[in-house]
Amino acid sequence: MIRAEVETWTPRRGPDWSDILIRLAGSGPSPWLIYSAASAALVVILVTAFVVGSALQLGALAPQPVQTHLH
Numbered sequence: 001m002i003r004a005e006v007e008t009w010t011p012r013r014g015p016d017w018s019d020i021l022i023r024l025a026g027s028g029p030s031p032w033l034i035y036s037a038a039s040a041a042l043v044v045i046l047v048t049a050f051v052v053g054s055a056l057q058l059g060a061l062a063p064q065p066v067q068t069h070l071h
Contacts, residue, residue, distance in 0.1 A: 005024055053059065 002024065005020060009020060
């Protein structure tokens with residue numbers, strides 16, 4: 001996508017970076033799609049880290065020993 005924009009770009013009086021950036025931003029996916037995908041990926045990463053940490057008994061996710069004194 002970027003290569004096609006760069007190859008078709010011809011300068012007028014000098015570099016027109018704002019025009020290129022606007023065209024690249026307009027041709028990409030919707031920001032809401034990106035935000036939704038990033039949020040879903042973050043939830044998956046956090047849940048996976050919690051489950052793996054609990055299974056391996058890492059840090060504060062591990063079951064804590066209970067001190068019992070039976071008389």
